Ligand SMILES: Nc1ncnc2c1ncn2[C@@H]1O[C@H](COP(=O)(O)OP(=O)(O)O)[C@@H](O)[C@H]1O
């Protein structure tokens with residue numbers, strides 16, 4: 001054991017150790033919930049949901065209760081009327097590592113806890129600058145890099161949520177047009193839990209300011225954060241597979257930005273996807289995403305078949 005192992009803020013669980021935590025609490029999923037989960041990913045493994053994601057939602061549930069208690073005590077101390085503020089969960093990790101799939105699993109599973117909390121899911125791609133603006137800034141080939149997001153708008157959104165505003169709007173991105181949709185908004189109304197999913201959510205502020213109090217991290221607004229991790233070769237493979245699959249679906253849509261790629265052969269699709277991966281997504285992973293891994297409260301490490309084989313949980 002290295003010296004640093006003694007000072008790591010994380011406790012490490014094998015898949016087996018983590019799954020055993022289920023035994024302390026009856027955790028089953030109903031046929032109805034299985035249907036719901038299969039609805040958005042038909043290859044999702046149900047043992048995986050039971051072994052990994054059920055204990056995880058139990059942990060998050062315990063956290064939400066403790067955080068409500070803390071909030072209540074603070075309101076009493078400040079002699080202030082208690083407002084309803086949502087519990088915010090951040091999910092970070094590479095493009096194609098499986099963030100949105102995990103976010104949707106958590107969305108379904110968290111909604112089932114007692115009193116059926118209202119859970120909303122927001123992806124940070126809505127906060128990307130529009131393609132026009134990216135062109136104007138000459139960073140169209142850096143979509144997903146820190147400078148391609150309107151972080152100020154994201155911080156304003158999170159601040160409105162955490163100040164208990166009853167109705168908050170988020171911008172929406174389309175993977176069909178490959179651009180932000182100017183006329184579409186996602187309405188978030190009095191949620192109990194909000195899941196914020198995106199590659200950039202654990203990143204530090206880009207500009208150092210003179211006033212320390214102005215230096216706000218997106219993650220300052222999170223009550224709990226998760227980093228989804230996997231070997232780079234696996235993530236690359238998943239990226240290529242998803243790209244190939246999109247030829248039969250999204251790319252066929254006449255409005256698709258990638259319409260002209262719908263008829264690529266397997267080999268052409270591989271080369272095209274590899275090029276985008278190398279130039280943009282892999283570079284972003286190494287330079288900006290991976291360095292934020294240890295800022296998360298929980299690191300889920302996936303093996304080659306999307307099965308989680310290690311969990312690191314922050315103990316302090
Ligand atoms: N648990 C899983 N089981 C099987 N396939 C998965 C799983 N998670 C993700 N995938 C697949 O991997 C690809 C990337 O997942 P996705 O959730 O879209 O990633 P991200 O949101 O991080 O870009 C998709 O094709 C998705 O269907």
Ligand SMILES: CC(C)(COP(=O)(O)O)[C@@H](O)C(=O)NCCC(=O)O
Pocket residue numbers: 095123124125126143144197198199200276280281
């Ligand atoms: C839209 C994304 C930046 C991801 O955004 P996120 O919701 O994680 O903030 C990414 O999926 C993307 O499109 N990257 C650009 C390169 C590519 O086409 O893969």
